Amino acid sequence: xxxxxxxxxxxxxxxxxxxxxxxxxxxxxxxxxxxxxxxxxxxxxxxxxxxxxxxxxxxxxxxxxxxxxxxxxxxxxxxxxxxxxxxxxxxxxxxxxxxxxxxxxxxxxxxxxxxxxxxxxxxxxxxxxxxxxxxxxxxxxxxxxxxxxxxxxxxxxxxxxxxxxxxxxxxxxxxxxxxxxxxxxxxxxxxxxxxxxxxxxxxxxxxxxxxxxxxxxxxxxxxxxxxxxxxxxxxxxxxxxxxxxxxxxxxxxxxxxxxxxxxxxxxxxxxxxxxxxxxxxxxxxxxxxxxxxxxxxxxxxxxxxxxxxxxxxxxxxxxxxxxxxxxxxxxxxxxxxxxxxxxxxxxxxxxxxxxxxxxxxxxxxxxxxxxxxxxxxxxxxxxxxxxxxxxxxxxxxxxxxxxxxxxxxxxxxxxxxxxxxxxxxxxxxxxxxxxxxxxxxxxxxxxxxxxxxxxxxxxxxxxxxxxxxxxxxxxxxxxxxxxxxxxxxxxxxxxxxxxxxxxxxxxxxxxxxxxxxxxxxxxxxxxxxxxxxxxxxxxxxxxxxxxx
Numbered sequence: 001x002x003x004x005x006x007x008x009x010x011x012x013x014x015x016x017x018x019x020x021x022x023x024x025x026x027x028x029x030x031x032x033x034x035x036x037x038x039x040x041x042x043x044x045x046x047x048x049x050x051x052x053x054x055x056x057x058x059x060x061x062x063x064x065x066x067x068x069x070x071x072x073x074x075x076x077x078x079x080x081x082x083x084x085x086x087x088x089x090x091x092x093x094x095x096x097x098x099x100x101x102x103x104x105x106x107x108x109x110x111x112x113x114x115x116x117x118x119x120x121x122x123x124x125x126x127x128x129x130x131x132x133x134x135x136x137x138x139x140x141x142x143x144x145x146x147x148x149x150x151x152x153x154x155x156x157x158x159x160x161x162x163x164x165x166x167x168x169x170x171x172x173x174x175x176x177x178x179x180x181x182x183x184x185x186x187x188x189x190x191x192x193x194x195x196x197x198x199x200x201x202x203x204x205x206x207x208x209x210x211x212x213x214x215x216x217x218x219x220x221x222x223x224x225x226x227x228x229x230x231x232x233x234x235x236x237x238x239x240x241x242x243x244x245x246x247x248x249x250x251x252x253x254x255x256x257x258x259x260x261x262x263x264x265x266x267x268x269x270x271x272x273x274x275x276x277x278x279x280x281x282x283x284x285x286x287x288x289x290x291x292x293x294x295x296x297x298x299x300x301x302x303x304x305x306x307x308x309x310x311x312x313x314x315x316x317x318x319x320x321x322x323x324x325x326x327x328x329x330x331x332x333x334x335x336x337x338x339x340x341x342x343x344x345x346x347x348x349x350x351x352x353x354x355x356x357x358x359x360x361x362x363x364x365x366x367x368x369x370x371x372x373x374x375x376x377x378x379x380x381x382x383x384x385x386x387x388x389x390x391x392x393x394x395x396x397x398x399x400x401x402x403x404x405x406x407x408x409x410x411x412x413x414x415x416x417x418x419x420x421x422x423x424x425x426x427x428x429x430x431x432x433x434x435x436x437x438x439x440x441x442x443x444x445x446x447x448x449x450x451x452x453x454x455x456x457x458x459x460x461x462x463x464x465x466x467x468x469x470x471x472x473x474x475x476x477x478x479x480x481x482x483x484x485x486x487x488x489x490x491x492x493x494x495x496x497x498x499x500x501x502x503x504x505x506x507x508x509x510x511x512x513x514x515x516x517x518x519x520x521x522x523x524x525x526x527x528x529x530x531x532x533x534x535x536x537x538x539x540x541x542x543x544x545x546x547x548x
Contacts, residue, residue, distance in 0.1 A: 022047070025057060032060055040064055055081045059091050066098060070342070074098040089115060096128060103329045105135040106375055123149050127159060130166070136375045137325065139170050157187035164196060177203065189216045191229030195425055198236035205237040213237070228257035232425045239423075244524040251423045252528070255434040263344070264431030266441045272351075272393060273445045279351045280396035282456040288400040291359035293366025296404040298373075299385045299484060300331075302392035303410040304446060305430055306420035308466035311495075312410055313387045315477055316484070318491045318498040325376040327388040330369050334401075335394050351396060366401035383484070390429065392446055395453050399460060406484050409450055412466040414443050414536050414543055419522040419529060440535020447539050451546040465544050467519060 024047050031040035044061040048054060062077035078095035081088055092115055099108040112129045119125065126149050133142040146163040153159060164179030177200070183193040194213055198205055205213075216222060217230045231254030238247035299316060301309045317324030339348035357365075377384055389410070391398065398405060411417075418439040426433060432442040453461055462483040469476045477492050491498070522529070533540060538547040 025054075025060075028057075028060060032063060035067070037064055037067055053084055055084050055088060055091065058084075059088075059094065062091075062094060062098070066094070066101075071098045071101045073342075075102065075104075089118070093125065093128075096132075100128060100132050100135070103135065103333065105132040108132045109136075121152065123153050123156070123159075127162065131162065134166055134169070137378060139166055142166050143170070155186060157183045157190055157193070160186065161190065161193050161196065164193075168196075168200065173200065173203075176200070184212075188212065189219060189222050189226050191216070191222075191226035191233065194233040195229040198233040199425075204240045205233065210234065210237050210241075224257060224261070228254040229425065230254075231257065232423070235423055239524075248525050248528050254425065255422060258425065259431075259434035262431040262434065264434075264438065266432065266438050269393075269432065269442055269445050273449045276351050276393070276396055276449060277452045279355055280399070280453070280456065284355055285396070285399050285457050288362055289403045291362045292401045292403045293363050293370065294404055295366070295370055295402065296406075297370065297383055298402055298405040299383055300391055300398060300405060300407045301385060301387040301389070301410055302395065302407060303389050304392075304412070304417050304421060304443060305389050305426065305433065306424060307389065307410040307412040307417050308464070308469060309387050309389055309410040311466075311469065312408060312464060312480070313385045314495040314498060315480065315492050316385050318495045319481070319486055319489050320491070321381055321383055321486055322484075323377060323379050323381040323384045325373070325384050325386060328373055328376060328386045329388065330372045331386070331388065331391050331394050331398065333372075334365055334369060335397060338397075354397060354400060357400075362400050365397070369401065383486075392450060395449070395461070399453070399457055407461045408480070408483070409461055409463040410466065411463055411544070413519075414440075414540050415522045415526075415529065415532065416519065417466075418443055418532055418536070419525060422532075436529065436532040437535045440532045440537075444536060444539045447546050454546075467544075470519065 024043055028040045028043040028047065031037075031043065041061070041064045044057055044064065047057050048061065051057065058077050058081045062074040062081070065071070065074035065077065075095060075098040078091050078098060081091040082095055085091070092111055096108040096111040096115070099105075099111070109129060109132050112125055112132065115125045116122065116129065126145050130142040130145040130149070133139070133145070143163070143166050146159065146166060149159055150156070150163060160179050160183040164176045164183065167173075167176035167179055177197065180193045180197050183190055187193070191213075194205070194209070197203060197209075213230050213234050217227060217234070222230075231250045235247045235249075235251035235254060238244070238250060299322065301312050303309055313324050316322045335350050338353050339350035341348050373384070373386065392409070395407060398407060412420075418436070421430065421433040422436060422439055424433065432438045450461070450463075462480065464476060464480060474493060478488055481488055481492065541547075
């Protein structure tokens with residue numbers, strides 16, 4: 001209050017260092033340590049009602065919010081803590097982490113840079129900065145940081161793992177493999193490192209690798225996450241060896257373990273599709289054509305994971321006027337903000353809210369998207385690709401907010417696409433992919449929603465069937481470029497020669513010419529795919545067309 005910020009900061013620092021003596025806060029801290037969130041949260045809220053400037057309690061409540069996935073709430077609380085005590089490094093680091101988890105990489109980097117001014121060699125801050133740089137496509141800078149961290153901390157297995165991920169993205173496969181192998185040497189039970197090797201797709205694990213993984217999987221002390229990563233890796237190893245029964249057993253085991261840790265509900269997806277079909281009528285979409293942001297910059301590739309979307313992105317990014325970025329989270333974030341839900345149990349206002357927006361609000365959505373994605377654009381090319389597959393659920397939003405954007409629907413045979421997703425462990429965001437029935441329902445919902453937009457917005461979405469691209473790449477590429485309003489360029493047929501960062505599971509495959517191998521791989525597993533066929537229903541029978 002006296003204006004002595006430095007003195008206040010020092011006092012807060014001493015307070016943080018002092019042992020807590022408030023019984024309520026001690027009990028809340030104990031509950032938090034034991035992960036009894038339902039006990040800790042009300043105690044902390046009551047404490048803060050009586051002591052609103054207690055930054056230790058603010059930080060603890062932010063931890064509660066983070067564990068519940070409410071990263072926006074955590075961010076607000078931590079901003080308050082840092083405002084009260086600018087030198088509270090633990091809170092500042094948590095703030096950067098909360099921002100990173102919301103894909104606010106620019107904001108996270110600003111906070112991390114301030115922390116690193118105080119502690120330039122702090123490996124924790126450097127690791128998070130490298131991860132944030134990867135998120136915005138600054139791979140060279142991230143790799144430089146990992147080099148620096150590992151020079152000082154060569155025994156840190158997970159730093160080697162992150163280093164390998166960054167090297168994979170830029171195509172340094174030999175160095176990437178060496179980094180993953182180093183992580184395994186340091187931590188033999190690190191399942192993610194084995195899965196990362198298997199996930200290179202073009203690399204086969206050896207008999208020695210299989211024996212080592214099986215040995216680690218039998219350990220009683222191995223964690224669930226390491227165990228399901230090992231299962232996915234063993235599934236790929238046995239697939240390469242031609243033992244499809246053993247392969248499926250491990251894929252199914254890994255998927256089941258991953259599914260147990262998720263709260264995905266197939267009915268919610270079906271409900272969203274039903275509501276979207278009701279909201280996004282021909283009249284609504286036509287009425288918004290002159291209201292949204294007129295910029296033609298984005299080219300959206302939507303569909304399901306493992307549908308050939310990375311191949312399409314690589315083809316387009318080989319064109320002199322198109323820049324490839326990555327799977328951007330921005331449209332999903334806009335939809336989430338429009339929904340306004342604080343808890344999963346609450347009803348979302350989206351997509352119904354779209355029908356009540358005026359022209360200024362619709363245009364602001366498109367302009368906001370262009371602003372938040374600008375950080376991912378590293379060249380002066382006029383167009384860029386956003387290949388987040390899940391954006392199919394928000395095609396109506398895109399058509400309204402960005403009416404001149406291009407939308408490409410990447411579609412693959414339902415059995416091939418769904419099984420390829422089933423045997424893939426995704427880092428995040430694809431909760432439907434770990435159960436064959438969920439997968440079938442999800443694919444069916446996707447087809448139904450896209451069929452709706454074919455009817456109410458004819459000609460505005462371009463569909464590419466993966467099988468046709470494999471059979472007639474030049475004809476399909478020309479058709480794709482025509483839709484995008486781009487002249488044909490030979491480089492698009494030599495996409496595998498294009499040097500660019502690729503973050504998805506297909507990163508190594510798209511650095512090679514188109515191949516037919518993936519078309520029928522699912523047939524080796526057909527005896528075990530009955531639940532998938534049943535869930536797909538008529539969508540399987542009518543492919544490549546949608547059911548009437």
